[in-house]
Amino acid sequence: AVQMTQSPASLSASVGDRITITCRASQDVREEVAWYQQIPGQAPKLLIYEAYRLQSGVPSRFSGSGSGTDFTLTINSLQPEDFATYFCLQDFDFPSLSFGGGTKVEI
Amino acid sequence: QVHLVQSGAEVKRPGTSVKVSCKISGTTLTAFYMHWVRQAPGQGLQWMGMIIPEGGGTSYALGFQGRIAMTVDTSRDTLYMELRNLTLSDTAVYYCVRRFSSSRLYPWGQGTLVTVSS
Numbered sequence: 105a106v107q108m109t110q111s112p113a114s115l116s117a118s119v120g121d122r123i124t125i126t127c128r129a130s131q132d133v134r135e136e137v138a139w140y141q142q143i144p145g146q147a148p149k150l151l152i153y154e155a156y157r158l159q160s161g162v163p164s165r166f167s168g169s170g171s172g173t174d175f176t177l178t179i180n181s182l183q184p185e186d187f188a189t190y191f192c193l194q195d196f197d198f199p200s201l202s203f204g205g206g207t208k209v210e211i
Numbered sequence: 212q213v214h215l216v217q218s219g220a221e222v223k224r225p226g227t228s229v230k231v232s233c234k235i236s237g238t239t240l241t242a243f244y245m246h247w248v249r250q251a252p253g254q255g256l257q258w259m260g261m262i263i264p265e266g267g268g269t270s271y272a273l274g275f276q277g278r279i280a281m282t283v284d285t286s287r288d289t290l291y292m293e294l295r296n297l298t299l300s301d302t303a304v305y306y307c308v309r310r311f312s313s314s315r316l317y318p319w320g321q322g323t324l325v326t327v328s329s
Contacts, residue, residue: 136314147306147319148256154314191256195314199270201246201258 110204
């Protein structure tokens, strides 16, 4: 099974900051990676799919990059509503999914 | 707009079973693969399995094989996930999610909290 190693587990930032979260896959997953935002008590929300494609309705300050084994989620100009937990997902090993451990972004 | 609406919270005793439902609206259930994922309190996400609504084919994660069953009622546009022989470690929020395309999984159901307690 493909393992997704996400870092950091948590980070502190301020409004207006640029932050970067990374995921490393245990094997080549091409570009079959997505990024999600989860607010406590809510279902995950899709931000990025196919490593870099922005989901409809998601602000352009969110961006993704990477292919193969290394992937990055970047949030430019952090907004108050962005303080949440983020996680990556791989869908290359279909039908099996695997997830990163999550990154909690705190003020 | 597509919505997935899940059944309500459940409290179960160890050794019993739980059946969670997930109803889709705004699209046809048979057009997409559907996954079930769970999240234990304060933990990450864990894939449980996938069902192909058209035909009912399933694929389950190794850790659940033998005590999980995913089914579909296309006439009701509703999925079901039954987990048997529950233990305390099965306490989690259970989600259904549509696989729109490769790596594009959305929307998610609102989640169903299953609490296993003696």
